[in-house]
Amino acid sequence: MQAQMKIAFVDTKYILENMPEYTDAQNELNSASAEWQSEIEDRYASIERMYKSYQAEAVLLTEDMRQKREEEIVRKETEAKDLQKKRFGVEGDLFKKRQELIQPIQERIFNAIREYANEGGYEAVLDKSGSTGVLYANSKYDKSDKVLRKMGIRPGENKPASSGSSDAKKEEERPSSTGTQRSSGGKK
Numbered sequence: 001m002q003a004q005m006k007i008a009f010v011d012t013k014y015i016l017e018n019m020p021e022y023t024d025a026q027n028e029l030n031s032a033s034a035e036w037q038s039e040i041e042d043r044y045a046s047i048e049r050m051y052k053s054y055q056a057e058a059v060l061l062t063e064d065m066r067q068k069r070e071e072e073i074v075r076k077e078t079e080a081k082d083l084q085k086k087r088f089g090v091e092g093d094l095f096k097k098r099q100e101l102i103q104p105i106q107e108r109i110f111n112a113i114r115e116y117a118n119e120g121g122y123e124a125v126l127d128k129s130g131s132t133g134v135l136y137a138n139s140k141y142d143k144s145d146k147v148l149r150k151m152g153i154r155p156g157e158n159k160p161a162s163s164g165s166s167d168a169k170k171e172e173e174r175p176s177s178t179g180t181q182r183s184s185g186g187k188k
Contacts, residue, residue: 007122007125007126008120008124010125010126010135012127012129012130015109021105025105029098036094040083040087050069050076054069110136113135113136114136117138123137123138124136125137
């Protein structure tokens with residue numbers, strides 16, 4: 001007789017939408033984003049005024065003066081683009097602020113899911129709200145090492161020496177910035 005696995009589903013989007021601290025974090029992010037966007041728009045408006053002034057006065061300027069004004073405009077455009085990248089780029093201020101505000105909330109959700117799964121005897125908890133997939137899985141059902149052996153590969157051979165044996169797999173992983181987590185959950 002085969003034992004039945006208990007699996008649960010959660011909707012992390014719904015959970016987030018019902019957390020006041022998430023709403024506060026989103027409001028703070030929106031406020032910072034609007035402030036930074038306004039700062040960038042002001043820079044571009046200033047550049048536009050400089051350019052229009054230059055166009056109006058270009059016929060009266062010497063070649064040397066025209067070149068200096070053009071260089072100044074190009075320099076200001078470069079500064080504005082750099083500021084935009086600093087604020088909204090891949091590793092920019094908005095990304096860092098989102099990490100700072102959202103990561104603790106994701107960890108809180110992950111910890112609550114793990115506790116609920118352990119208390120309720122669930123072997124896996126899946127997220128139905130998106131592509132995050134498995135939020136919690138009991139390590140006794142992880143068959144990765146068996147699949148590697150089936151393919152003729154010894155588990156752990158390609159890992160750095162410091163990671164140790166398959167016991168390292170039993171250590172709990174923290175949630176990533178995207179909210180995807182995997183936990184061994186430990187044995188009961």
